[in-house]
Amino acid sequence: MRTPLSTYxxxxxxxxxxxxxxxxxxxxxxxxxxxxxxxPILTAEQxxxxxxxVTDPSAIDPDRGGPDGLLAASAxxxxxxxxxxxxxxxxxxxxxxxxxxxxxxxxxxxxxQSRYAQAFDVDWDFGGGRVRIPVLGEDSDVDALQxxxxxxxxxxxxxxxxxxTYTAGDSTADDPREVHDRQHYELIGWRRADTDxxxxxxxxxxxxxxxxxxxxxxxxxxxAEVVRWFRDGLVDxxxxxxxxxxxxxxxYLHRLRExxxxxxxxxxxxxxxxxxxxxxxxCEGTTGYDALADVDRVFVDAAGQGPLDALDADLRGGEAAxxxxxxxxxxxxxxxxxLHSEMLRLARLVPAGxxxxxxxxxxxxxxxxxxxxxxxxxxxxxxxxxxxxCALAVRRRPDLGHAVETLLPLLLEAGPEPDAELGxxxxxxxxxxxxxxxxxTAFFRYTRLxxxxxxxxxPTEFAVTPEEFHARMARRxxxxxxxxxxxxxxxxxxxxxxxxxxxxxxxxxxxxxxSLQRLQKLAPLPxxxxxxxxxxxxxxxxxxxxxxxxxxAQKAAREAGNSTNWIDPDEAFExxxxxxxxxxxxxxxxxxxxESLVALLAPYGAVNALGAKLVQLTMPGVPDVYQGTxxxxxxxxxxxxxxxxxxxARRRALAALDAGERPASYLDDAAKLLVTSRALRLxxxxxxxxxxxxxxxxxxxxxxxLLAFDRGTVPAPGALTLAxxxxxxxxxxxxxxxxxxxxxxxxxxxxxxxxxxPGPVAVGEILRxxxxxxxxxxx
Numbered sequence: 212m213r214t215p216l217s218t219y220x221x222x223x224x225x226x227x228x229x230x231x232x233x234x235x236x237x238x239x240x241x242x243x244x245x246x247x248x249x250x251p252i253l254t255a256e257q258x259x260x261x262x263x264x265v266t267d268p269s270a271i272d273p274d275r276g277g278p279d280g281l282l283a284a285s286a287x288x289x290x291x292x293x294x295x296x297x298x299x300x301x302x303x304x305x306x307x308x309x310x311x312x313x314x315x316x317x318x319x320x321x322x323x324q325s326r327y328a329q330a331f332d333v334d335w336d337f338g339g340g341r342v343r344i345p346v347l348g349e350d351s352d353v354d355a356l357q358x359x360x361x362x363x364x365x366x367x368x369x370x371x372x373x374x375x376t377y378t379a380g381d382s383t384a385d386d387p388r389e390v391h392d393r394q395h396y397e398l399i400g401w402r403r404a405d406t407d408x409x410x411x412x413x414x415x416x417x418x419x420x421x422x423x424x425x426x427x428x429x430x431x432x433x434x435a436e437v438v439r440w441f442r443d444g445l446v447d448x449x450x451x452x453x454x455x456x457x458x459x460x461x462x463y464l465h466r467l468r469e470x471x472x473x474x475x476x477x478x479x480x481x482x483x484x485x486x487x488x489x490x491x492x493x494c495e496g497t498t499g500y501d502a503l504a505d506v507d508r509v510f511v512d513a514a515g516q517g518p519l520d521a522l523d524a525d526l527r528g529g530e531a532a533x534x535x536x537x538x539x540x541x542x543x544x545x546x547x548x549x550l551h552s553e554m555l556r557l558a559r560l561v562p563a564g565x566x567x568x569x570x571x572x573x574x575x576x577x578x579x580x581x582x583x584x585x586x587x588x589x590x591x592x593x594x595x596x597x598x599x600x601c602a603l604a605v606r607r608r609p610d611l612g613h614a615v616e617t618l619l620p621l622l623l624e625a626g627p628e629p630d631a632e633l634g635x636x637x638x639x640x641x642x643x644x645x646x647x648x649x650x651x652t653a654f655f656r657y658t659r660l661x662x663x664x665x666x667x668x669x670p671t672e673f674a675v676t677p678e679e680f681h682a683r684m685a686r687r688x689x690x691x692x693x694x695x696x697x698x699x700x701x702x703x704x705x706x707x708x709x710x711x712x713x714x715x716x717x718x719x720x721x722x723x724x725x726s727l728q729r730l731q732k733l734a735p736l737p738x739x740x741x742x743x744x745x746x747x748x749x750x751x752x753x754x755x756x757x758x759x760x761x762x763x764a765q766k767a768a769r770e771a772g773n774s775t776n777w778i779d780p781d782e783a784f785e786x787x788x789x790x791x792x793x794x795x796x797x798x799x800x801x802x803x804x805x806e807s808l809v810a811l812l813a814p815y816g817a818v819n820a821l822g823a824k825l826v827q828l829t830m831p832g833v834p835d836v837y838q839g840t841x842x843x844x845x846x847x848x849x850x851x852x853x854x855x856x857x858x859x860a861r862r863r864a865l866a867a868l869d870a871g872e873r874p875a876s877y878l879d880d881a882a883k884l885l886v887t888s889r890a891l892r893l894x895x896x897x898x899x900x901x902x903x904x905x906x907x908x909x910x911x912x913x914x915x916x917l918l919a920f921d922r923g924t925v926p927a928p929g930a931l932t933l934a935x936x937x938x939x940x941x942x943x944x945x946x947x948x949x950x951x952x953x954x955x956x957x958x959x960x961x962x963x964x965x966x967x968x969p970g971p972v973a974v975g976e977i978l979r980x981x982x983x984x985x986x987x988x989x990x
Contacts, residue, residue, distance in 0.1 A: 213447050214475050214495070214693050215246035215294055216894050217828075218835045222250045222701060222853055224260045229271075229280025236287035238862045241869075243891025246294035246447065248835060250701065252281060253436065256305040256418075260853060261701065262298075263452065264305025264419060266312040268433045285445040294447040296475070299437055301463065302456035307418035310369050315420065318342065320371035322395030330429045332411035332421045334556055341397040344370075345404035345417055353398065356387035363391060365398060402778075408552035413456065414643050415549040425458040430466060441471045448475030450498060455480065455586050455642035458635050459627075461491050468493045477695055481645075481667045483585045487690075489592045496694020499835060500667025503697055505675060505683050506827050507662050507710055509918060510819045512937050513674035515660075515717030522724050523659040526739030534657055534671050539581050539607065541656070542648035544772065546577035550647065553640050554580075560633040565617050575614035576637070578604040579622070586642040590625040590634065597622060654704065655771035658744040660717060661751065662710045666702055674717070677918050677936070681906040684920065688831035688904040696832040698823060699840050701853060706837075706846040709751040711823055712816030716747065718939035719811065726808045733801045734794035736787060738774040741767065745788075746805075749795060751816075752845040753809045760792045763847045815938045817843075817878050818982040821886055822918065822934035825983045828890035829922060829932045831904055841887040842880040877981050889961040890985055893930060900929040900987060907931065909974060911950030916941040917974055919952060928955060928988050933974070935982040947975035958986035 219239050221232050232247065239247060251262035254272040271278050288295050306315045314327040319342065323335060333342055346368055356365055358377060363370040376393040378384035391398065399407060404417050411421035424430045440446040454460040467476060476494040482501045524531040546554050558572040582603040588596050601619050605612045625634030654664035663670040698707035716723045727746055736742040745764055768775050768788055775781040794801040828834045839856035846852040864881050865888060874881035894901055900922060907919035918936050923929025935941065954968030963980050966989055977984045
């Protein structure tokens with residue numbers, strides 16, 4: 212198996228095609244990247260910037276460069292000695308525009324007789340033999356249906372007509388409503404999706420329909436093009452999107468490993484605290500959210516927890532946030548709301564002999580899912596997790612004790628047998644509820660420190676000590692040395708540098724409280740926790756343009772769902788929210804307050820960011836760099852984090868560094884580029900320096916402000932990483948002073964070229980120019 216030493220994620224889209232990726236390879240080679248890492252490239256919904264709405268898995272998207280584009284990108288990578296990793300989407304396909312998806316079009320046109328009927332996860336009996344499609348404004352809008360060009364039309368929506376259900380060539384001969392009644396699909400009001408849908412979706416996205424890749428024939432057709440990439444030597448590895456949505460992730464990975472001849476595989480899997488990948492999974496690890504959480508927290512000041520908790524409680528009217536109870540409520544909000552269709556489908560699978568009324572079964576199933584501590588179980592692994600969730604559900608709802616007791620043995624059966632469908636489908640559903648209830652709702656409500664509410668993180672863990680960080684890294688080196696590490700992705704709610712700046716608030720809690728109080732007086736927002744979230748985000752990315760912040764503020768408020776929501780927005784509240792954002796630009800006192808706050812945070816945030824970057828690039832695992840983040844990148848949730856950026860500027864800056872120019876200060880873009888390029892090059896060119904993991908302990912009064920580790924294998928030294936942590940506190944105590952580390956041999960800093968040791972060396976001497984250092988044994 213060929214494995215990467217590092218990757219660089221490229222978002223392939225109509226505005227940046229595979230041909231563009233090929234042109235970028237020489238720069239990435241110079242940067243030190245080992246593999247290019249491509250976002251989904253199969254044919255997707257026209258105009259899609261992300262590619263996760265695949266409409267035709269049989270071909271590479273022509274708008275993304277087509278097969279010639281992949282050939283060019285692969286050839287460029289091969290010429291540079293680099294590998295290729297590609298993101299694929301096995302769980303669902305895009306159905307927003309039926310005519311663009313031949314599988315879906317066939318299903319709608321031919322119903323159960325379609326050769327693709329088995330590919331989609333449809334409860335035909337519940338729909339009366341029809342697929343329910345929630346596109347109408349109201350059910351009564353069937354009056355707006357028309358027949359044109361042999362299709363059923365609803366404004367811009369087009370649907371096929373089954374043979375023999377209309378008078379061909381005469382659009383006036385049939386009543387569109389009656390023709391609609393004869394189709395294999397039923398167009399319904401969009402609000403009915405919460406309760407009446409009968410096809411599996413990706414989370415609550417109606418335009419993404421789940422497919423059944425657990426069926427061999429569906430797997431084969433959905434992966435024929437992917438298999439060709441490996442047969443033709445174009446691709447070296449795959450990133451698997453959302454495997455938790457699959458009926459059988461273990462079986463899927465086993466089959467994928469077979470058809471790709473044992474190639475490198477990563478899964479987009481959220482690991483909750485204490486959770487490990489099932490031993491039976493045939494993959495090298497995850498896409499790195501677990502690593503991201505560890506890196507973030509070692510740069511957060513634990514002393515800030517008490518003051519920030521107190522501020523948060525004050526913003527909530529004096530009552531501290533109970534996160535466990537909060538996520539129980541947000542999960543139930545999802546099971547009883549946008550994913551209620553999925554819960555009702557589970558309830559319909561409960562055998563009649565169980566003696567449970569459908570509403571009771573749905574209630575009990577929802578309570579069990581709300582008690583789940585992880586995304587899903589992987590039965591038979593994870594059976595104890597299911598039992599514990601059932602026990603917690605009963606403690607919370609004793610009235611459901613009999614129902615939960617009845618359901619537990621049914622949920623524990625999750626094999627391939629037909630009567631085990633409830634158990635299988637329950638596993639697919641729990642992850643949906645976790646994602647929507649926690650990451651997409653609670654993370655916008657639990658707002659004491661924005662750094663903590665990142666994808667894959669446990670926000671109740673406020674900070675991690677260096678000792679605990681070292682212990683986790685030693686486990687990672689021993690158990691998942693080929694798993695990906697990351698700091699920013701296309702899904703992170705805040706980019707790495709935004710989080711690094713927000714983390715400083717843990718060192719400046721009194722100053723933050725005073726600043727927030729002044730902002731609330733100047734631009735009042737009648738939702739204290741949301742105001743906390745909003746102004747942290749604004750400070751994290753400032754300076755920013757108005758439209759970006761307005762878009763973020765609206766999304767954050769609607770996701771939180773406390774003062775407004777997506778379904779029925781509160782116009783009065785959103786007007787106040789918009790006015791608060793506008794005040795950052797239009798009210799001089801607000802602008803001054805914000806700029807004063809950012810001036811305080813920015814230098815310390817840059818120290819945090821450089822430290823996090825170097826640690827992530829040199830810690831155990833395969834480091835990924837998200838496109839453009841070798842410069843400072845202060846982004847918020849998508850689509851903000853998918854903004855275009857300038858490769859030319861980065862190429863020129865790298866050439867200047869290589870010509871001997873040095874950044875004017877650690878605040879410059881060039882400083883982050885220096886750290887990124889030198890770390891990537893070292894990992895690629897000197898892999899023998901990254902074979903182990905040993906903590907490095909400092910002596911002296913500021914020892915707690917240093918995070919350091921040696922990646923060599925004892926007794927041979929390897930690459931030695933030094934990073935400053937808690938920079939505000941370090942400054943207040945007078946700097947490094949007598950703090951020192953011992954070097955067994957002379958070592959040279961890849962960032963400055965200076966040589967240090969052997970023997971005791973002052974940390975302040977090593978970190979004189981930058982807050983980080985990357986030392987290697989001097990030849």
